[in-house]
Amino acid sequence: MVVGDFAHEKEVLIIGGGPGGYHAAIRAAQLGKEVTLVEKQALGGICLNNGCISSKVFAEAAKRMRDAHDFPSFGMTFESFTFDINELQKHKATVINSLTKGVQALLKKHNVEVIQGTATFLSDNQVGVENGDSFEKYEFEQAVIATGSSYVRPKGFTLTHERILDPTSIYEQTECPDHLIVCGSDYQAIEVASSFSAFGTKITFALDGPLPYDETINKELIRLFKKSKIKILKDAALKKVSPYEKHLEATFRLGDQEQTITASHIYLPDERVANTKALRLEVCGIEVMNEGLITITETTQTNQPHIFAVGDVTAHGSLAVEAIKQGKVAGERIGGKKSVWDPWARPNVGYSIRPIATTGLTEEEALNEGYDIHIGEFPLASNGYASIINKKEGLFKIISEKETDVILGCHLIGEGSVAFISQAVQALEMGARMEDLTYPYYPHPSLNEAWLEASEALTGMAIHRTSS
Template sequence: MVVGDFAVELDTVVIGAGPGGYVAAIRAAQMGQKVAIIEREYIGGVCLNVGCIPSKALISAGHRYHEAKHSEIFGVTTENVKLDFTKTQQWKDEKVVKTLTSGIRMLLKKNKVEIIEGEAFFVDENTLRVMTEESAQTYSFNNAIVATGSRPIEIGGFKFGKRVIDSTGGLNLTEVPKKLVIVGGGVIGAELGSAYANLGSEVTILEGSPQILPTFEKDMVKFVEKDFKSKGITVVTKAMAKEAVDNGNSVTVKYEANGKEEAIEADYVMVTVGRRPNTDDLGLEIAGVEMTERGLVKVDNQGRTNVKSIWAIGDIVAGAALAHKASYEAKIAAEAISGKAVAVDYVAMPAVAFTDPELATVGMTEKEAKEAGLDVKASKFPLGGNGRAISLDKKEGFVRLVTTKEDNVIVGAQVAGVNASDIIAELGLAVESGMNAEDVALTIHSHPSLAEVTMDAAELALGLPIHM
């Protein structure tokens, strides 16, 4: 390879090695492209290093600790249950995160993807420079896929520091806070709030909307609200966070709710109010790429920008900031570059909250379907009618199918309850494939299993319920 003032020629270059970037690189390589991937911080991106994966590890640890202390219903009584949080964090970092990120490196190497470390900056529509602290190198490319992800939003009055932290800081605490305030009761705030409550923290969540988890339907969220109440989590809705005052060994959070100024003292305050696309300092404007006012990249249904050689996927384009959305778009863009007639179709894009219990949705809600002009009905089967759920003592929740009245086509589904994140997969397949309720009802499900709830919900939609 020639370095220095000469431009190194690349076929396809991917910027960012998160769940969008590394998937794009591998799929492009599988399609016969010569691929290089540029990463400035860590392979696996936010998701594997400081997001989806480590948060689920802490959630799992919280479940184990909480269940060890509260399993009397099974006849299991334990005394002197102890938590070594240093060991918990070590397991999260070494056995979970490191295992996965090293696996990604191996997959990239196996697919002959060149890894370039540094920060990319576009010079023009076919040239970029990669800079490190020691050097800079120019590269020319035929196609570039930008997958630089997003970062937490910092709000006024809450400058990140030792006591005011973002979700990354929340995942890397060296101690379980005695008191934790979370600003933002969306998915990230609710998940980490639940995890730390299970680990022993006294948690307060301040949410500006009328309910926590505002992207999920109210009858689903009520199960999480009930669980929060049982664990002593305080939820303040319609709250406006004003300021965080660092007291040295604590922080005072000032907020307004119900027209009154309030204040609460805690060990830490974690701000989880949204994410900002990482599109600044990339030189996209220099390359002529069109952007929105929010800093999102405008793309077509294959991920191509207005500059034919530059593509964009994941958190930096319109839509929900979901790792699986980024991976899906990655495959579409990589295959489109290879000339395949593909396009994104978000009809069956699932969304999940790993709370207690889990919440999951795919396709349209009943309200959305009716607003779209469809004549639909909703059929809700409770987990309390499922043998496996009862044997797990996890009876809270339901599976709901949204089906057309004329031919029972499944256009959406919602799951609240244990393992909702797994149950939703079958229903996503049903929505994606245009199946009707009879297709699911006639599929033999193993017994006893949580998956049977989907069969029962389908039979209910057909007016032939057995277990209800």
């Protein structure tokens, strides 16, 4: 490979075309900047191509499977009902292809130049981009690092086998496992267990730690798992996996005992590693943590003020929603605006047996921070519209400070949770008080009234709550 000294001059260079990268690129372009984006694989990143979009397609299919059980209540019956995972895979591919083309079209609309290749820093204002036998140099005024992360197997479990699945391969299956052991306790493991349970797979859920939500939500989730005949193993430390031609055996440490379980497949919760090694960040003087993660300020700038970083590659979360926000902030700072990002009211959503959405402090966190709090809980079973649509499982929980009535956290599980969390995020961002939630009119009948009564329950004034 012959490399010359000539470098193409670019005003803004974005490295990585995932949610953080393409949002940064488009926002900077909207503000008048000339933007070039470098992506070594497919636009959209891990989320669009083999992450959250895939899992949500499966979660939606699982939801519709559960909804089918409600049909007789509404006078509808079917002689037969089948599920074909291969048809679901076709739908998933169609969705991903459509969304990828959408990102391409948006970048083109905003005149963002897209270059295919792998970027490596050559100095604090220059990168080299390799694509096959081609190598070009690009000099930039400002840059955004948005290279994301990659999945790696947990230590000690690097064995590759068709029966050992991970957050990517689980959603590439063309046959449903007969018996799937799901290891982990994060939202991804919860979604895997929930979706494949709905498809008819026998699930053993080996929790390697506490579930990630407010304790009230965790208890309701465990109840729903048991109702769905999902077997729960608590504090289960995986010690060994032995795959065979037609099954596998997994050995767990449960307290002071060991238990070996035979199943058809096992899902392992791979860890994420920041994609920074190939960048050679030391060349441009960017400081990284031991895990390869980049530390950023509230403006998404690194210790090199003209270089920004967003998304999984940073030390501040691995959710697409945060990457998108950080990407917009980076693009706006580059475009001259005084934007900042703050993770305080970031929403977290999970598509379990019933959807889960949370924001702000949990009850435990609020107490640990010294708050004297009110708790408002309202079960969907007491909501009239939930009875109409036969979606009575779940509850809404709101936490406020007693002295000021300021809302500190909102935790929802059940129908409508993902939609309502935006209202909760706005409440937290605006410093809303209980009266701000209880004063407005709410449509009747509707699930919205569950939100109202959870707010009224903060002071024991919910009308339709039958238990204290």
